[in-house]
Amino acid sequence: MLADYRVLDLADERGVFCGYLLAHLGAQVLAIEPPGGSSVRSQAPAGAWWQAYARGKRSRGLDLETPAGREALHKLAREADFLIESYAPQRRAALGVDEATLRAINPRLIVVSISPFGGDGPKADWPATDLTVWAASGAHALAGDRDLAPVRTSVPQTFLHAGADAAGAALIALQERHRSGLGQHVDISAQVSCTQAVLSGFLGPMNQSELIITREAGGLASTFPVRLTWPCKNGYVAVTMLFGPAFSEPNRRLLRWVAEAGYCSADDAEMDWGIEIAAMIGAGKSPEPYFALCKQIEAFTLTRTREELFEEGLARGIYIAPTLDVAGMLDERHFRSRGYWQSNGAGARVPGPCAKFSAAPLAPPTDAPANVGGDGFSPLAPSQPATSSGAPRELPLKGLKVLDFMWIIAGPIFTRVLQDHGATVIRVESTSRLCAVRASPPFKNDVQDVANSAAFGNFNAGKMGITVDPSNPAGRELLLELVRWADVVTESFSPKAMREWGLDYETLKAENPDLIMLSSCLMGQSGDRAQMPGYGNMAAAIAGFYELTGWPERSPAGPYLAYTDAVSPRFMLASLMAALEHKRRTGEGQRIDLSQAEAAIHFLAPAIIDYETSGRVWQRMGNRDLALCPHGVFATSGDDEWIAIACQDDAAWTALCRLCVFDDWANDASLASASDRKAREDEIEARLAAWAAGRSAAAAQAALIEAGVAAHQVQNAHECWADAQLQTRDHFISVPHTSLGEMVVENSRYRLSATPAQVTHACPDMGEHNVAVLTDVLDYDADRMADLFASLALE
Numbered sequence: 001m002l003a004d005y006r007v008l009d010l011a012d013e014r015g016v017f018c019g020y021l022l023a024h025l026g027a028q029v030l031a032i033e034p035p036g037g038s039s040v041r042s043q044a045p046a047g048a049w050w051q052a053y054a055r056g057k058r059s060r061g062l063d064l065e066t067p068a069g070r071e072a073l074h075k076l077a078r079e080a081d082f083l084i085e086s087y088a089p090q091r092r093a094a095l096g097v098d099e100a101t102l103r104a105i106n107p108r109l110i111v112v113s114i115s116p117f118g119g120d121g122p123k124a125d126w127p128a129t130d131l132t133v134w135a136a137s138g139a140h141a142l143a144g145d146r147d148l149a150p151v152r153t154s155v156p157q158t159f160l161h162a163g164a165d166a167a168g169a170a171l172i173a174l175q176e177r178h179r180s181g182l183g184q185h186v187d188i189s190a191q192v193s194c195t196q197a198v199l200s201g202f203l204g205p206m207n208q209s210e211l212i213i214t215r216e217a218g219g220l221a222s223t224f225p226v227r228l229t230w231p232c233k234n235g236y237v238a239v240t241m242l243f244g245p246a247f248s249e250p251n252r253r254l255l256r257w258v259a260e261a262g263y264c265s266a267d268d269a270e271m272d273w274g275i276e277i278a279a280m281i282g283a284g285k286s287p288e289p290y291f292a293l294c295k296q297i298e299a300f301t302l303t304r305t306r307e308e309l310f311e312e313g314l315a316r317g318i319y320i321a322p323t324l325d326v327a328g329m330l331d332e333r334h335f336r337s338r339g340y341w342q343s344n345g346a347g348a349r350v351p352g353p354c355a356k357f358s359a360a361p362l363a364p365p366t367d368a369p370a371n372v373g374g375d376g377f378s379p380l381a382p383s384q385p386a387t388s389s390g391a392p393r394e395l396p397l398k399g400l401k402v403l404d405f406m407w408i409i410a411g412p413i414f415t416r417v418l419q420d421h422g423a424t425v426i427r428v429e430s431t432s433r434l435c436a437v438r439a440s441p442p443f444k445n446d447v448q449d450v451a452n453s454a455a456f457g458n459f460n461a462g463k464m465g466i467t468v469d470p471s472n473p474a475g476r477e478l479l480l481e482l483v484r485w486a487d488v489v490t491e492s493f494s495p496k497a498m499r500e501w502g503l504d505y506e507t508l509k510a511e512n513p514d515l516i517m518l519s520s521c522l523m524g525q526s527g528d529r530a531q532m533p534g535y536g537n538m539a540a541a542i543a544g545f546y547e548l549t550g551w552p553e554r555s556p557a558g559p560y561l562a563y564t565d566a567v568s569p570r571f572m573l574a575s576l577m578a579a580l581e582h583k584r585r586t587g588e589g590q591r592i593d594l595s596q597a598e599a600a601i602h603f604l605a606p607a608i609i610d611y612e613t614s615g616r617v618w619q620r621m622g623n624r625d626l627a628l629c630p631h632g633v634f635a636t637s638g639d640d641e642w643i644a645i646a647c648q649d650d651a652a653w654t655a656l657c658r659l660c661v662f663d664d665w666a667n668d669a670s671l672a673s674a675s676d677r678k679a680r681e682d683e684i685e686a687r688l689a690a691w692a693a694g695r696s697a698a699a700a701q702a703a704l705i706e707a708g709v710a711a712h713q714v715q716n717a718h719e720c721w722a723d724a725q726l727q728t729r730d731h732f733i734s735v736p737h738t739s740l741g742e743m744v745v746e747n748s749r750y751r752l753s754a755t756p757a758q759v760t761h762a763c764p765d766m767g768e769h770n771v772a773v774l775t776d777v778l779d780y781d782a783d784r785m786a787d788l789f790a791s792l793a794l795e
Contacts, residue, residue: 001360001578002027004585005174006377008076008083009057010064010097012039014190015086015114016053017163018170021571021602022082023056023365024354025578028380031057032073033372034064044627045610051344052605056365059373070096078106079377081183082170086114089124099185099753110173110183112166114159118189118751121728126705127648128190130156131623131631132712135644137194138202138720140633143549143558145217146225149633149642150714151557153549154621160603161197162190164570169750171577172421176396176755178584184754192729192749195720197559197566199409200455202717204442206732206744207454211281211442212717214640217550217557222441224280224287227294228537229323229546229556230301236556237301237309238541240319240534241273243281244439248274250533254297254318263300268293281441282448314532321538323546323556326604326611326618332542334529340598348612354599355575356524358505359590360582393754395422400580403482404428404463405491405498407435409562410536410596411520412459414569415490418576419462420748420757426482426773427463430470431766431795444740450766451739457762458745461735465764466773467795470501475793481778483508488576489517494533495525505591514589516579520572522564524595536562539597544604550620557620564600571599629677630656630684633714634692641697642714645688645704650674655707660691737762770794 002022007029009019016038023029031038031054043049060076063069074096077083085097092098092113099111113119116128117136134140134152144151166188173184195202201213201220214221218229218236226243229236241251255269273293279285301309306322313320324332330349335341340352345367353362400423404415412427419425429435434450437459443452469475480503483489489508491498498504498519505517522539523529532538540546540563541556550557575592583589601608607618623644625631630653631646647653650673657666671677677684692700697713704711713719720726730747737743738761748757774780774788788794 001025001357001582004380005081006030006079006380008032008073008080011084011086011114011163013043013049014116014159015084015163015166016040016049017160018084018112018114018166019057020053020055021164021167021354021574022170024362025574026362027082028378029057030076030375030377031059031369033059033061035061037372045606045614045616048606048610048613051368051609052350054368055344055350057369058375059369059371060375061372064095064097073097074105076376077102077109080106080109081174082110082112084112084114084166089115089119103183106183108177108181108183110170110177110186112170112186112188114162114166114188114190116190117725118192118729119187121725123725127652127708127710128712129628129631129646129648129710130158131625131633131646132644132710133158133190134194135633135642135712135714136191136723136725137197138715138717139194139197139560140644140714141716142198142201142213142215142220142560144215145551145554145557146215146221148551148554149623149635150215151550151633152623153545153559154618155548155604155607157603158190158194161193161567161570162188164567164574165193165750168417168570168573168577169752171574172396173752173755175577175580176393180393182393182754184752187751187753189729191725192731195731195746196413196569196749197563199561199566200458200746201442201561202720203454203458203744203746205717206721207442207444209442209444209446209454211446213442214716215558215560217555218546220561222281223284224290226277229541230298231555232301232309233303233305235306236323236546237306238321238323238538238546239297240537241297242436243277244274244436245434246274246436246439248272250317250319253316257313257316257318258297258300261300261303264293264296268296278439278448282443282446314529317533319534319538321532321534321542323541324544325547326544326607329542329544329601330608330611334523334527335598338524338527338595338598346613348609350609351602351605352598354571354602355592355594357575357579357590357592359588360579395755395758396752398422400424400488401486402426402488402490403479403486405489405493406520407492408437408535409459409565410568411490411492411572412437413565414572416459416461416463417569417573417748420759421755422758425463426769426777427460427465427764428479429465429467429766431467432469444743454743457737457743460763461745462760463764464769464773465767466770467767469793469795470503472791472793474788474791476502478788478793479503480511482773483511483515485777486512487514487516489515490520491517492520494521495530509589512589514583514587516576516583516589516592518572518576518592518594520568520594520596522596524598525593536565536568536596539564539600543597543601544607545600548604548607548618548620551622552620564596567600567603568594568596571602624681627674629674629681630688632685632688634685634689636692636695636697636700638696643692643697643700643704644712644714645692646710647674648710652709653677656704656709659703659707659709660688662687733759735759735761738765738768767795
């Protein structure tokens, strides 16, 4: 779908995923490698990251330190549509890849910069690694055991989030270029990208709530710990037993099973635990009955294997999934039934398409280039010359009309990006099936009300909201009228829901033949587990993330809450933008079937390739790294305050020894390299822990950064709110809210230099735009509106 576009990919491991995702969608991507090859080629385990994320790319070796290398790059830039780079901000001009130089060469070029903290601000030039940026984002603070340090996922995730954001942002900029004829600069901060994994959990203090969410192994904690992971005979299962009315009936289904087996009472099984747990969290009701119930559920799960729990649980409609390692995930029959896995040239299984497209299926990417090459771009039609009308440039997605059936987290995050960049998004809700996030804390002013959820306000900022009963004939007809109005329909229900309402793709296509419909659920629209109900914590468990987050001697500890809900929106955005390109070229709409689990698996591709080539199964290893040492999180003098420290290279180790007065190690040749230090990791960590314990996190951070060592305090909600870098990026913004006056939400996660996002207001109240949609969008007169309201189709 992106075959008409050329991409110059200069990024190292901090941006390699951006070019990978564009190549995955069909773009012609040329990786520019320095002498000796990209650093991604040697990233531990050697070869796995390159084989994972250079797929679909070609290679060209250039030495940008020389005038000849820069001249060759600039010649390629004249032909390119996108250029991706991940240099430190101060290095860009010296290498000739700053925006001003590149745009002078090719005004149509879209320049994408990916860096740890963004292109400006007080931390823009800080040394950084995956660990320290994850700590800065707030996501790190939310995973781990309460009695141990916060923990990261053992397959580094930070720059995958940033690279995926960069790809979607670049394609949004392309939509604007179609009108203006001009490119622009896309600035991606990995810190800001990774805040998405917090899933709005830190918006409480900004919205006058005292609720602070903290870590709990395999769950989450606020006023008390809520469990999401349970041991069984041969491992663990993720079970979604949560608070709020949306979980009342699913909780009953689980507990009736537990009661049948004799592990809890019938009274316990019939209690409305969705409401009870919510009262414990928000109203101060004693949580002891919940803790007692958890012990009974655990006694039950320990009598069965994860396979038995999974299969029977699915048959009973219970929100349950096994926590699989990479080997188990590769053997899960659902992915085989979807034809998901592809093979590389060596016969190793690799992740397949991030989405299934009905009109333009994705072709398997070619293998990663084995050697540094001398390739250029393949012939394409000549690029159009840059032209500009001189009129003000408009938001890239202005005029795009979206009918949004998404609910909970992942889908609304995605459609909010569309709204931020100019689309008109009409969100369909139902009062009889309330979105679970409307009942989820933190709440504005700590008032539990469907209008007050800060998370809902954030995920749905800027959208119009209507409340329609799709099972009512008049309601269904209203929705079909909106389908005829829309360019795009989005939904995230299990496959049967839209069919039961008569709103499946074939029906909607008959009403609007050019429609693009994006459907996103946990496991996709087909396959053995297609009807599996549930949430992103279950997809994270089955896709392998749980077994890769935590401590080797403990149970899985995360990632926080519904991790694939943080990952999959990036793939939804890039997939839709690619489908819009296909429609622009052919006039053809299509169905996009995006499995949240399958999309997220791309973030574990190096571990999959390593297993396929070496037989090694990556396991959770706390905060340690396969290559860097020291690399950990250490307690400081404050209460539950921690500092992430990672020596990014051997020079940083020398600087660390001097700072910490480790004189006996400073010139010890046996510790000169990270591989040498790995043999004495326990000893090194013990001494670093003693050093950190005598300092505040802020003081330790300042000293380490000044010494040139990558470090960052593990930030919680209050620290993110006060973070000078996030303030520079205007990450938290106060916007109007119809019934509350104002609400603090997050800003767009990336900056477009010419057409920045606009966030106009927080979420709509229930049914706030019922009349506006009828009159302004569908042009109903008073009589027709009266008939519709009389039908009770509008709730």
